[in-house]
Amino acid sequence: MFERFTKDARAVVKGAVEHCVRTGARTVEAEHLLLALLDREASRGAFALASLGLTERRESVAGALAEARRRAGLSQADTDALAGLGIDVPAIVSRVEEAHGVGAMSGDRSAGPAEGKGWWGGHRPFSRGAKKVLENSLRMALAHSDRHIGDEHLLLALTTLPGVASEVLADHGVTHASVTRVLYGGGEAKAG
Numbered sequence: 229m230f231e232r233f234t235k236d237a238r239a240v241v242k243g244a245v246e247h248c249v250r251t252g253a254r255t256v257e258a259e260h261l262l263l264a265l266l267d268r269e270a271s272r273g274a275f276a277l278a279s280l281g282l283t284e285r286r287e288s289v290a291g292a293l294a295e296a297r298r299r300a301g302l303s304q305a306d307t308d309a310l311a312g313l314g315i316d317v318p319a320i321v322s323r324v325e326e327a328h329g330v331g332a333m334s335g336d337r338s339a340g341p342a343e344g345k346g347w348w349g350g351h352r353p354f355s356r357g358a359k360k361v362l363e364n365s366l367r368m369a370l371a372h373s374d375r376h377i378g379d380e381h382l383l384l385a386l387t388t389l390p391g392v393a394s395e396v397l398a399d400h401g402v403t404h405a406s407v408t409r410v411l412y413g414g415g416e417a418k419a420g
Contacts, residue, residue, distance in 0.1 A: 232366070236271035236379040240264045241362075248352045251297075255355040258386060258393040259293045265383055266290075272411060273379030279410045280402050289396055296392040304395060361385045361393075372412060380411050 230238065243264030248256040266286050268274040277283050299307060354362070364385035369377045386393045387404040397403070 232369070232375075232377045234376050234378045236268065236273065237365070237377050237382055239271075240268060240273070240379045240382055243267050244358070245352055254352070256352050256358050257355050258357045258361050258389065258391055259297070259396075261358060261361055261382060262386055262393045262397070263290065263293065265379060265386070268379055271379050273383045276380055276383055276407050276410045277402070280406055282397075282400055282402055285400055289400060292396045292399065293392065296396070304399075357389065357391055357393075360389055364388060380407075383407055384411075 230241075233241070240261060241264070244256050244260035247260040247263045251260075253260070265273050266277065266283070266289060274283070282289065296304070361382060362385075365377050365381040368381040368384040368388075369375075372381075374381070384404060384407055387397055387402065387407055388394070
């Protein structure tokens with residue numbers, strides 16, 4: 229599938245791996261793909277994010293992603309659902325962090341003896357959610373009759389899959405419909 233990725237899409241994937249390594253995460257997550265998209269300039273995905281005002285709110289997005297990571301990757305919707313069952317996630321996070329330090333529930337660990345490398349020779353595996361984003365980016369490209377998978381298709385895929393990344397995007401006004409409107413001038417895919 230990567231042979232169909234444009235240079236910009238490949239740069240996003242590489243940037244996601246770099247974000248993963250920088251944070252000490254064990255796996256590349258959809259959130260790392262979102263952060264890498266926000267790093268891009270002069271690409272279709274960057275254009276869409278700038279047009280929707282997200283570029284100026286990068287710190288807000290990064291903060292929301294970091295907060296979700298502190299909650300062990302639970303989205304706000306998950307946290308609210310658990311609250312409905314009487315489970316106070318913020319209280320649990322607070323107690324765990326008192327005992328084990330800030331970020332203890334994030335799953336991030338120091339890389340250990342390999343000096344910043346993952347367990348498999350420096351490679352970080354992609355989580356199920358990140359793999360789903362990559363798979364759905366192909367579907368997004370095909371739906372719009374595009375021959376290659378660009379970073380804009382990664383952005384579209386991020387907006388359609390449930391989870392922290394799509395929730396944070398939606399909270400910042402970036403939805404599948406708004407990205408489609410910016411990129412393709414409407415809510416419908418191009419006719420083939």
